[in-house]
Amino acid sequence: MIPRHSSVPRPGAVPSPARAREYFAVSFGNEGFKESDAWLRRLDHSIQRQHVAFRTGDDAAAAALQARLASAVVGIRVVLAGPEADVYTLRALALRMGAVDEEVFLLVTPDGSRRVHCPHCQSTTVTDRPVGEVVVCTGCQKSLVIYHHFSRRTATYLGYMVDAEERAKEDAA
Secondary structure: OOOOOOOOOOOOOOOOOOOOOEEEEEEEHHHHHHHHHHHHHOOOOOOEEEEEEEOOOOHHHHHHHHHHHHOOOOOEEEEEEEOHHHHHHHHHHHHHOOOOHHHEEEEEOOOOOEEEEOOOOOOEEEEOOOOOOEEEOOOOOOEEEEEEEEEOOOOEEEEEEOOHHHHHHHHHO
């Protein structure tokens, strides 16, 4: 559950389609495809749309989004649908390319995967554990608590070492 005061983007309820010239949808997995397809069907038939589907938010999905946004004009909206880790990663890319929050619609499916940043080794660990639980860093093997602080720039939650305070006391002694 996202705390009331959090930096995590809130997808909320399925947004109503805003008036736009064009919609570019990128979906991940079967559930993401179904969500974005259903959302696009709600649009007025006169509005141009394109839907590309990927298994995950990998390099191919990022390349497709970059290519489309590189030639975009005013009036395009981006729809990202699928697991949280994929949606937020591509959202961060869209924002780096100049999109603003109001131009990007997030349809997060119940998959629950998230990316956790380790401040100790700078690695990113993908996990299905919820915020507040512990995950082992894939880079340095430290046990990290998944904190509700979310970097919109890197699309990662901050992880902090479970016993950091105890270790600091031991080191000081």
